Amino acid sequence: MPTVLLTGANRGLGLEFTHRYLERDWEVFAITRQITPELEMLSDQHALHLVSGDVCDAAFLDGLPERMRGRQLDHVINNAGIMGAESFAGTGRPRQGLEDFDRDEWRRVFETNLFGPMHLSARLAPLLRDGGTLITLSSSMGSISGNHFAGWQAYRCSKAAVNMMMKCISLELAERRIIALALHPGWVRTDMGSAKADLSVDESLDGMMAVIDGLTFQDSGRFLAWDGRELPY
Numbered sequence: 568m569p570t571v572l573l574t575g576a577n578r579g580l581g582l583e584f585t586h587r588y589l590e591r592d593w594e595v596f597a598i599t600r601q602i603t604p605e606l607e608m609l610s611d612q613h614a615l616h617l618v619s620g621d622v623c624d625a626a627f628l629d630g631l632p633e634r635m636r637g638r639q640l641d642h643v644i645n646n647a648g649i650m651g652a653e654s655f656a657g658t659g660r661p662r663q664g665l666e667d668f669d670r671d672e673w674r675r676v677f678e679t680n681l682f683g684p685m686h687l688s689a690r691l692a693p694l695l696r697d698g699g700t701l702i703t704l705s706s707s708m709g710s711i712s713g714n715h716f717a718g719w720q721a722y723r724c725s726k727a728a729v730n731m732m733m734k735c736i737s738l739e740l741a742e743r744r745i746i747a748l749a750l751h752p753g754w755v756r757t758d759m760g761s762a763k764a765d766l767s768v769d770e771s772l773d774g775m776m777a778v779i780d781g782l783t784f785q786d787s788g789r790f791l792a793w794d795g796r797e798l799p800y
């Protein structure tokens with residue numbers, strides 16, 4: 568039975584990733600800060616291991632390999648992420664920029680979106696089987712050349728850094744033929760994406776699972792969207 572580990576499993580895209588892999592009879596290690604009744608029910612019915620933890624907790628991440636009980640992983644998905652506060656310092660504008668810069672909030676965004684995935688990847692890479700897949704959910708908002716709007720800067724910068732992180736990891740793991748890449752889920756109607764977003768969770772997951780199914784080693788280091796398009800760094 569193939570095995571996947573993913574983060575942020577309790578809602579949004581992470582919850583749907585969990586459903587999709589369980590439907591395929593994969594074993595799923597689901598990291599979540601909140602073990603919900605829905606996850607508990609799923610774990611009664613499937614090979615779902617609920618791992619309570621926070622991707623900003625370094626001690627938790629250091630201890631993860633031991634909790635995997637010697638399992639090899641086929642896929643690892645760094646899904647958990649945050650946008651950061653909408654409006655810093657009460658300006659009413661979600662810039663996260665020069666006017667409303669808040670160092671603690673930037674740090675929180677980077678801890679969650681960048682340091683967490685980097686730390687988790689570092690600890691779990693030895694458990695990934697050769698030829699396995701390591702994905703971090705990025706965002707088109709992390710594209711530097713595609714940016715024409717000075718909003719959500721902490722988030723944008725964290726995802727731009729995620730793209731570079733995944734490119735570097737792809738090079739580090741190339742000898743083992745591990746496919747490492749950044750994946751943009753589209754603008755999706757989750758708590759983060761809001762009800763105004765383009766895509767349903769199902770549409771995004773249909774696309775992302777098809778992309779994941781079609782990955783080859785040639786895709787390692789790329790920045791791909793949910794519909795398979797290559798996005799500009």
Ligand SMILES: NC(=O)c1ccc[n+]([C@@H]2O[C@H](COP(=O)([O-])OP(=O)(O)OC[C@H]3O[C@@H](n4cnc5c(N)ncnc54)[C@H](OP(=O)(O)O)[C@@H]3O)[C@@H](O)[C@H]2O)c1
Pocket residue numbers: 574575576577578579580581598599600601620621622623645646647648649679704705706707751752753754755756757758759760761764
């Ligand atoms: N939705 C979009 O339109 C969109 C677009 C581009 C990229 N993305 C990316 O896709 C990923 C998933 O987004 P989403 O839309 O599903 O977001 P979401 O609905 O807001 O869910 C975020 C998930 O991340 C978890 N999380 C946040 N901080 C965490 C931490 N420190 N430790 C563990 N879990 C943590 C949340 O858990 P709690 O319930 O405990 O907070 C929740 O499960 C993110 O990386 C996001 O940046 C989303």
